[in-house]
Amino acid sequence: MAKRIDVSGLNAYYGSFLAIEDISMTVEPRSVTAFIGPSGCGKSTFLRTLNRMHEVTPGGRVEGKVLLDDENLYGSGIDPVAVRREVGMVFQRPNPFPTMSVYDNVAAGLRLNGKYKKSELDDIVEKSLKGANLWNEVKDRLNKPGSGLSGGQQQRLCIARAIAVEPNVLLMDEPCSALDPISTLAIEDLIGELKERFTIVIVTHNMQQAARVSDRTAFFNLAAVGQPGKLIEIDDTERIFSNPSVQATEDYISGRFG
């Protein structure tokens, strides 16, 4: 189920521009790892290299290795489509398919992966919506459009959609930045539950959020605009927020810059 991510010597480019340079880190299974850092430091770009979404951007290109347990996602003969079925993703803005019902949104990934009986689908949809703490709110309107839900509900619908296919890893790119505090709290609680089953990586601009939800925190920074982003340090969240080993990290989390 949940797998370990092992990144070594990873560079990502937009055309000829080197966006992130030489990143190596390990993410343990069934843990939450938060990426923090100033805007433009490449944390979202790095996140998108973990499910090979970076290369769908025109000019996007990656060098280096990302091991999922023992399999290199960038190895030859690896199909990016297959990678994305194993590594789920939740985006900054809730993006349910606007023309699909709540039910169809959750079932969308399953229908891509193969044939399911109606009863099987029903079970998985219910389980996924329960897993996303959304079932009680939508069980009476499964056939209504997903775009009719509130922003926070839509985001949980997107999480349900992502976990319905039972990925090994769940990536979240600032999943709460478009949500109100109550919806944010709901998602944060959910992350705590989901980490029992998935390896979770979350990008966030909210340092309290990183402190609340994550076990490990990685701090990214860039020397100047136009320079590549780098991983400054990764450590236990407690340690990063109390006694980081690099001065820049302390400056950032204490609000001295960024």
Add this chain to the structure above:
Amino acid sequence: MDIKTHQPTVPPTPAAPAPAAPRDKRAARGATRPGDRIFLGLSRGSGIFVLALMAAIAVFLTYRASIALSENEANFFTSFEWNPSGVPPKFGVAVLAFGTVVSSIIAMAIAVPIAVGIALFITHYAPRRLGGPIAYVIDLLAAVPSIVYGLWGALVLVPHLEGLYGWLDDYLGWTGVFEWNDGAPRSLFTVGILLAIMILPIITNVSREVFRQVPRMHEEAALALGATRWEVIRMSVLPFGRSGVISASMLGLGRALGETMAVAMVLSSSFDINASLLDTGGGTFAQNIASKFNEATVTGRDALIASGLVLFVITLLVNGAARMIIARRKEYSGANA
């Protein structure tokens, strides 16, 4: 001429709204500067001019048509005859309506899938360096005059269609719809093919714009679930673009319904309705008017105008339907913004 017509509309504006709501007052104050006033006059005049023109056309068509219709001894909607100069005059639009609608449907059936395919290729498959030139060539296709399409159709397309006709007859002849009696391939089917080529650019261009506007986040939603490129198109692009493609098709249909010269040059017209699409003969409104107008008597011309009125109404209905669909789409995307 123009300026005269809207001069009288300007003076009442500042005077009239005095007792009216404050919003009108503000508008009136805006119009007191000479530049504003001139511009208001010009634009309002243009607007009124268009409406007046439309009304004038409708009145003209209806008036002349009513003269012809009052003399007509046959049923205007069901008769297969076209003899407005006879005694008594007899004419009906059944053949023309059939030919117009059928050839346009054939054109749509061929053009819409190809146009959607081209639009998807340009927006989602072709590398940027290739997509640009293809889009440009399609635009050029729209700029070719219809008479040139007609010439090409008559001189190149028609002689080369016999093979296709024979093939259709061999494999689909049993349906009756594609039965071929070895006549010249100047049938409604050929007209449909030619019209398809002519309406391809407009459908392609509008669809392309719609597909280009599909929000990136919807495509990424599908990608992140492990969708292949085709699955992304099926899950995100086509549902988003569906209503846009429909309205694009309606625009193309409008053009196909009204196409004149190209049809007149390719079709070997006759006043009957054939069960087989491949049989020589048939006619369309526009083609019939073009080929009969010069030699028509006074009643004959009025009869042609009556048929023109029917085409006018059909085109109006098609455009109305397209607008309704576009309007619905607007609400839809607004709700999801």
